[in-house]
């Protein structure tokens with residue numbers, strides 16, 4: 433059962449709990465800065481494992497020392513749902529452990 437699109441004000445309220453994450457159009461995301469390329473790659477792999485566990489996947493870009501993630505729910509017509517906020521919360525919980533800022 434696809435999750436329902438969330439109203440904009442609810443998304444903005446919830447993003448207050450997720451420092452650095454923002455709403456751009458119909459997707460939420462942020463860029464993390466890591467101490468090294470290897471640390472960025474390690475975070476990207478960790479995020480990949482979480483995404484497969486949740487069966488919910490962001491557009492993830494691995495840079496020199498950055499990891500950028502943008503996500504919405506394809507099965508909700510490309511809108512932001514609880515699934516996107518759930519993924520963001522999981523990533524936000526593990527990123528500091530990789531030295532992310």
Ligand SMILES: C[C@H](O)[C@H](O)[C@H]1CNC2=NC(N)=NC(=O)C2=N1
Pocket residue numbers: 487488489490503504505506507508
């Ligand atoms: C078949 C598979 O369950 C679906 O394609 C999943 C996979 N990952 C997904 N990721 C995202 N962001 N949105 C989806 O609707 C989605 N659907």
